[in-house]
Amino acid sequence: MTVPASTRPYNFSAGPAAIPEEVLRLAAAEMLDWHGSGMSVMEMSHRGKEFISIYEQAEADLRELLAVPAHFRILFMQGGGLAENAIVPLNLSRGAGADFVVTGSWSQKSFKEAQKYCPARIAASTQADGHTTLPDPASWRLERQTAYVHICSNETIHGVEFQALPDLKTLGCDAPLVIDFSSHVASRPVDWSRVGLAFGGAQKNLGPAGVTLVVVREDLLGHALPACPSAFDYQTVADNRSMYNTPPTWAIYIAGLTFQWLKKQGGTLAMEQRNIAKARLLYDFIDQSQFYVNKVVPSCRSRMNVPFFLRDESRSEAFLAGANERGLLQLKGHKSVGGMRASIYNAMPLAGVQALVSYLAEFEKFQS
Amino acid sequence: MTVPASTRPYNFSAGPAAIPEEVLRLAAAEMLDWHGSGMSVMEMSHRGKEFISIYEQAEADLRELLAVPAHFRILFMQGGGLAENAIVPLNLSRGAGADFVVTGSWSQKSFKEAQKYCPARIAASTQADGHTTLPDPASWRLERQTAYVHICSNETIHGVEFQALPDLKTLGCDAPLVIDFSSHVASRPVDWSRVGLAFGGAQKNLGPAGVTLVVVREDLLGHALPACPSAFDYQTVADNRSMYNTPPTWAIYIAGLTFQWLKKQGGTLAMEQRNIAKARLLYDFIDQSQFYVNKVVPSCRSRMNVPFFLRDESRSEAFLAGANERGLLQLKGHKSVGGMRASIYNAMPLAGVQALVSYLAEFEKFQS
Numbered sequence: 001m002t003v004p005a006s007t008r009p010y011n012f013s014a015g016p017a018a019i020p021e022e023v024l025r026l027a028a029a030e031m032l033d034w035h036g037s038g039m040s041v042m043e044m045s046h047r048g049k050e051f052i053s054i055y056e057q058a059e060a061d062l063r064e065l066l067a068v069p070a071h072f073r074i075l076f077m078q079g080g081g082l083a084e085n086a087i088v089p090l091n092l093s094r095g096a097g098a099d100f101v102v103t104g105s106w107s108q109k110s111f112k113e114a115q116k117y118c119p120a121r122i123a124a125s126t127q128a129d130g131h132t133t134l135p136d137p138a139s140w141r142l143e144r145q146t147a148y149v150h151i152c153s154n155e156t157i158h159g160v161e162f163q164a165l166p167d168l169k170t171l172g173c174d175a176p177l178v179i180d181f182s183s184h185v186a187s188r189p190v191d192w193s194r195v196g197l198a199f200g201g202a203q204k205n206l207g208p209a210g211v212t213l214v215v216v217r218e219d220l221l222g223h224a225l226p227a228c229p230s231a232f233d234y235q236t237v238a239d240n241r242s243m244y245n246t247p248p249t250w251a252i253y254i255a256g257l258t259f260q261w262l263k264k265q266g267g268t269l270a271m272e273q274r275n276i277a278k279a280r281l282l283y284d285f286i287d288q289s290q291f292y293v294n295k296v297v298p299s300c301r302s303r304m305n306v307p308f309f310l311r312d313e314s315r316s317e318a319f320l321a322g323a324n325e326r327g328l329l330q331l332k333g334h335k336s337v338g339g340m341r342a343s344i345y346n347a348m349p350l351a352g353v354q355a356l357v358s359y360l361a362e363f364e365k366f367q368s
Numbered sequence: 369m370t371v372p373a374s375t376r377p378y379n380f381s382a383g384p385a386a387i388p389e390e391v392l393r394l395a396a397a398e399m400l401d402w403h404g405s406g407m408s409v410m411e412m413s414h415r416g417k418e419f420i421s422i423y424e425q426a427e428a429d430l431r432e433l434l435a436v437p438a439h440f441r442i443l444f445m446q447g448g449g450l451a452e453n454a455i456v457p458l459n460l461s462r463g464a465g466a467d468f469v470v471t472g473s474w475s476q477k478s479f480k481e482a483q484k485y486c487p488a489r490i491a492a493s494t495q496a497d498g499h500t501t502l503p504d505p506a507s508w509r510l511e512r513q514t515a516y517v518h519i520c521s522n523e524t525i526h527g528v529e530f531q532a533l534p535d536l537k538t539l540g541c542d543a544p545l546v547i548d549f550s551s552h553v554a555s556r557p558v559d560w561s562r563v564g565l566a567f568g569g570a571q572k573n574l575g576p577a578g579v580t581l582v583v584v585r586e587d588l589l590g591h592a593l594p595a596c597p598s599a600f601d602y603q604t605v606a607d608n609r610s611m612y613n614t615p616p617t618w619a620i621y622i623a624g625l626t627f628q629w630l631k632k633q634g635g636t637l638a639m640e641q642r643n644i645a646k647a648r649l650l651y652d653f654i655d656q657s658q659f660y661v662n663k664v665v666p667s668c669r670s671r672m673n674v675p676f677f678l679r680d681e682s683r684s685e686a687f688l689a690g691a692n693e694r695g696l697l698q699l700k701g702h703k704s705v706g707g708m709r710a711s712i713y714n715a716m717p718l719a720g721v722q723a724l725v726s727y728l729a730e731f732e733k734f735q736s
Binding site: 008009011013014015016017018019021024025027028029031032033038039040042043044045046048078079080081082083085086087090113116117201203207208209210211226227229230231232244245246247248249250251254327329330 | 376377379381382383384385386387389392393395396397399400401406407408410411412413414416446447448449450451453454455458481484485569571575576577578579594595597598599600612613614615616617618619622695697698
């Protein structure tokens with residue numbers, strides 16, 4: 001441990017992203033001998049009592065944290081959101097079509113991949129405004145026979161977030177809502193009464209890359225297309241408690257430690273309050289500045305991913321170099337949109353956002 | 369670190385399995401700050417220079433260790449061997465059939481899964497003798513138009529191992545040979561002139577669960593069926609250097625540290641000599657004993673996975689309890705075959721096998 005706690009830099013990576021320092025310290029301490037077992041978690045058979053206990057604790061903690069109802073199953077899978085873009089239609093389309101609400105890069109990718117497996121349709125899109133808004137659900141063109149409706153509830157790249165999930169029933173649609181909640185899972189409560197299936201890679205708010213969380217209503221299991229690989233058939237995964245194939249044991253362990261950390265912080269509701277405060281601090285500063293700009297309509301802005309631009313982009317390299325010098329890491333924006341991006345997930349403390357805002361102010365002053 | 373080096377138990381798990389202690393200690397030491405970056409490897413963007421350097425080093429080291437020729441691509445994927453059972457036919461079958469040599473549980477699973485995607489045929493099987501032998505390649509019934517021929521070059525559960533890979537050309541077959549080498553990769557050299565594609569989960573000889581190694585000849589890329597998920601299209605994975613979706617960064621890092629450890633041990637040829645010595649010690653003891661038995665024909669025995677039975681199975685529980693007391697862990701056999709299994713992968717030192725043999729002798733003496 002070469003870096004003392006007080007000097008650890010703040011990591012604004014969009015994912016893989018910051019992990020709570022307590023989790024990292026515990027993982028290091030337990031590396032050679034987990035709870036007197038004589039084994040690292042990485043060395044345990046996934047079918048042994050030690051790992052089973054880690055798995056069961058993680059599942060129970062996650063169910064509690066996200067208030068997942070009993071008629072939903074929790075699956076730990078592999079392949080990330082991009083694999084789920086295929087796995088969802090393979091499991092849910094049942095030969096029918098599916099409707100997609102395209103609000104940024106991630107829902108666009110989901111739409112494109114689903115076309116391999118079913119007639120996929122765009123029910124609404126914000127492409128025309130550069131994905132700076134969210135479309136009113138009342139305007140969505142949903143097919144009567146659609147197998148499911150897909151949204152990305154937080155767009156990591158474009159920085160837009162649904163502040164409430166749509167209630168499809170009020171739109172006259174009985175199909176299940178599928179949400180890709182990769183980049184804001186556990187940052188706010190989920191209204192499960194509106195959701196059929198939620199999926200997300202862990203590498204933003206829940207732990208390391210390599211494990212994908214799927215929360216699925218039980219009645220949606222058991223309908224996979226014949227082309228669905230067995231390892232990605234939700235029914236098979238559920239029947240085998242995510243151990244049909246060898247699960248990514250280390251990633252599940254770290255996610256489990258993160259769940260315990262989240263519980264100690266007060267759970268999802270407490271995290272939501274902190275995330276609101278963090279996001280407000282950052283957006284308020286950007287909005288009053290003449291130097292920085294965020295283009296997303298305020299009511300649609302993500303609490304997790306804050307893309308912003310220097311109005312004079314020629315200063316971007318100097319901005320990033322100065323940030324690195326101050327221990328404000330990984331602020332460069334996604335290559336597809338450019339600019340900067342501050343991802344301020346659960347593991348980012350308010351102090352990290354304060355440090356960023358101080359730097360924003362100082363850099364602006366110095367450059368003016 | 370509660371367990372000093374000298375008292376660490378020996379872990380005979382079939383997978384996830386023992387990892388070299390040096391690797392674990394380094395991973396613990398670097399947990400909060402990898403090489404002065406201020407980040408854990410788990411916190412790094414996979415597109416940042418830090419992780420790219422880890423990735424490139426791991427790939428180069430693996431290419432050197434396994435002497436992978438330049439016209440093969442190395443892919444780091446997710447889903448393990450069970451997912452590859454679908455991914456291989458999705459990528460390689462091209463609308464034709466494939467031939468399977470069934471020598472145990474794993475090749476049987478591969479055959480069964482491939483039937484979803486192509487006409488899969490059994491070219492040879494050792495089911496009749498309980499998978500205690502290997503079939504002579506000259507007897508294999510290969511179809512002239514087969515897309516590929518699949519073998520499991522080491523059967524983890526049944527403990528049989530191909531001591532040489534078949535040369536399909538001498539059998540009049542031009543199709544590529546696919547080998548599932550999950551449980552003996554890097555324990556011996558690979559004759560790449562006989563191989564079209566090799567795949568394996570890392571969690572036996574190479575590192576933790578959660579990353580799957582695929583080594584594929586370049587001319588086999590680019591032929592995926594339309595139903596193949598983009599994240600599992602070898603061409604897409606190769607074009608994106610295994611970063612089409614977020615890779616399992618931690619698992620790749622630990623695998624990379626393991627590759628460096630293997631190089632320090634003298635590489636694959638040196639490991640092979642040690643593995644021969646370890647296996648000989650254990651099999652020789654079992655064969656001279658009246659108390660234990662291994663049913664596999666000696667010329668077909670695996671150097672990595674040694675299943676054995678107590679002739680009086682009523683003593684199995686006492687055997688396992690005594691083993692645990694002595695720090696000889698995870699010796700219980702796979703539920704599908706019963707008995708015991710000692711997996712003695714690269715990370716198991718000769719001293720561990722010596723300790724096991726001492727215990728075998730002592731238990732036999734005590735029970736007689």
